[in-house]
Amino acid sequence: MKHKNIIIVGFMGTGKTAVGKAMAERLGWRFVDTDHYIESKQGTTISDMFRDLGEPAFRNMEGEAIAAVLEGSRQVVATGGGAVLAEHNRVCMQQEGYVVALKAAPEVIINRVKQDEKRPLVQGDVKERVYSLLEARKHAYDFADLIIDSSTASVEEIVEQVIDAIQ
Numbered sequence: 001m002k003h004k005n006i007i008i009v010g011f012m013g014t015g016k017t018a019v020g021k022a023m024a025e026r027l028g029w030r031f032v033d034t035d036h037y038i039e040s041k042q043g044t045t046i047s048d049m050f051r052d053l054g055e056p057a058f059r060n061m062e063g064e065a066i067a068a069v070l071e072g073s074r075q076v077v078a079t080g081g082g083a084v085l086a087e088h089n090r091v092c093m094q095q096e097g098y099v100v101a102l103k104a105a106p107e108v109i110i111n112r113v114k115q116d117e118k119r120p121l122v123q124g125d126v127k128e129r130v131y132s133l134l135e136a137r138k139h140a141y142d143f144a145d146l147i148i149d150s151s152t153a154s155v156e157e158i159v160e161q162v163i164d165a166i167q
């Protein structure tokens with residue numbers, strides 16, 4: 001395998017965690033989810049960090065987490081949905097691995113995220129929040145090496161597409 005890490009980016013609910021876990025299992029690599037990494041390091045939830053410290057403080061922690069995690073190798077790294085917003089994170093990801101972006105149709109995303117309350121940026125009118133964040137981020141994932149639509153493909157099919165692309 002010529003790549004040091006595989007890094008999965010994408011909007012909330014596009015399947016980064018599900019695909020990342022399956023991909024890591026398939027490759028026999030370690031799986032790291034940067035949202036979970038930050039939560040366990042801080043001993044709190046992302047929702048509580050947004051509420052107590054604010055989004056800018058969370059973004060700083062996210063940048064530090066990405067840089068620290070990507071020092072390692074043979075990892076599949078699922079990133080937070082907004083990790084791509086900072087240019088230094090994008091540069092780090094491109095340098096340290098092969099970047100896969102997952103996308104999905106807005107209605108699919110809304111269905112996948114509407115049940116739970118762990119995402120501070122999509123509270124309240126979930127439909128309105130998803131549409132406006134998708135609009136604001138419409139080019140945010142373009143820097144990836146590979147872009148896959150998870151709206152209709154299964155997790156296993158997506159893993160196969162990535163494996164095909166990197167071999």
Ligand SMILES: Nc1ncnc2c1ncn2[C@@H]1O[C@H](COP(=O)(O)OP(=O)(O)OP(=O)(O)O)[C@@H](O)[C@H]1O
Nearest residue numbers: 011012013014015016017018019112150153154155
């Ligand atoms: N390809 C897929 N087909 C059908 N359902 C999927 C697919 N990928 C993920 N899901 C389901 O969609 C939901 C969101 O997936 P997941 O948590 O992996 O997304 P995510 O991008 O990590 O989201 P976030 O980081 O915002 O929590 C889960 O219930 C998951 O089982």
Ligand SMILES: O=C(O)C1=C[C@@H](O)[C@@H](O)[C@H](O)C1
Nearest residue numbers: 012035046080081082119120
């Ligand atoms: O899209 C985003 O900005 C976010 C996505 C989640 O993965 C978390 O990182 C957090 O809720 C922010």
Ligand SMILES: [Mg+2]
Nearest residue numbers: 016017033078
């Ligand atoms: Mg996730």
